Amino acid sequence: MTSMQTPLHNITLPASVSDAGVVMREDKFRGHLNLRGNPQDAAFTDAVAQVLGVALPLAPNTSAEQGSTRIYWLCPNEWLLLVAEGTQGQVEADLRAALAHQHIAVTDLSSGQTLVNLSGAKLDELMMKSAVYDCHASNFPVGKVVQTTFAKAGATIYKCEDGSFDLVIRRSFSDYFFLWLKDASKEYGLSVI
Amino acid sequence: MLHIYCPYCEEMREEEEFSYAGEAHIARPLDPESLTDAQWGDYVFFRTNPRGLHHEMWNHAAGCRRYFNVTRDTQTYVIHETYKMGEQPSVTGEKP
Structure with a gap:
């Protein structure tokens, strides 16, 4: 049996930081x-x-x-x-x-897209510069789903109960997504778990 | 940037999520065979280009991916209304 690889298999992890402001966790193979x-x-x-x-x-x-x-x-x-x-x-x-x-x-569509969870103390700041949609809690209650853009890539954004965001991103945009995420969260520190 | 109300998502969204899709309410001729070339050419190629109110289609490309209709003023860019496919505009510029 061939082993499965997620769309984010080939990403280069950022240098580890002790107090990352943004935390990314891929919900693999959903x-x-x-x-x-x-x-x-x-x-x-x-x-x-x-x-x-x-x-x-x-x-x-x-x-x-x-x-x-x-x-x-x-x-x-x-x-x-x-x-x-x-x-x-x-x-x-x-x-x-x-x-x-x-x-x-x-x-x-399982092999065509993946689910990524974003959390952390600087999540709001990251969403402000990444999404054209207003992701502030006053406009984005828990359980809401919005299809919009994340940088230039399409994303389906969901607000989890713990305040983090689940993003569904396309496989073909996963490299772009991660490069953007790495760049946008540089000033806050990014941790991938 | 325009702020456009998507009648399907029932929310204001940024123009970046949408793409323009041409003039609205162009009905395909029911019997194309009976048309003259001039009439067919008119249906395929020719569009109105008004200064003022224009009924046009937009696609919520990065959102729900539905087409819907917009009544927009081409001079001021004011969007008077958006409405679903199959519905008729309430703002037509005609005096009652």
Whole structure:
């Protein structure tokens, strides 16, 4: 069996610092599934809730969480499902079985993107210079999901309960993302765990 | 930079997240075969270029990736309204 590599496999780690202002942790090999369907159709929403154990978030920029499964609202008929490592194939099969004969799409994006957690005392300053979106707590409550840009790369930003941000970034932009992060957090110190 | 309200995300977002997608409300002819070349050329190539109110499409490219309509003043850049696909503008500049 071939070993798996994350999109951030080839990054060059910054010199270690004792009191880093920004901490990056990659949530490696999470299952990423894109789900599309009609939210007005109760047969669709009920079946999805049955499989995932949690109802789809229908309001814009919201999310839902149940155990290791997290659902992001992406647009009125599209969601991103983040599931535990290695379970995406089973979840996809379960969804297809439950949604048979419905007008839906389930796509496995696990190898196309990755989940990165950013935290630290200087996180707000980092987000201020990286994202065009206002990531201040007054505008970005816990559980909110925003698709926007992080520097010049597209990112789906989620606010975690502990105040840190989870970013979904594309595999093809991961090198760029990390080089930007390293540069932007130079003045605060960056630690990768 | 423009601040644009996305009717799908229901939030004001920065212009950087959007891309312009041309004039709105251009209906594809139902029977293209019966059109003259001039009529077909008009549908494919020719657009209005008003000074003032313009109904146009934008794509929330870095966000929800939906297309929607914007009523914008081409002279002042004021955005009067944004509305979803399939809806009609409420600001048309015509006197009631």
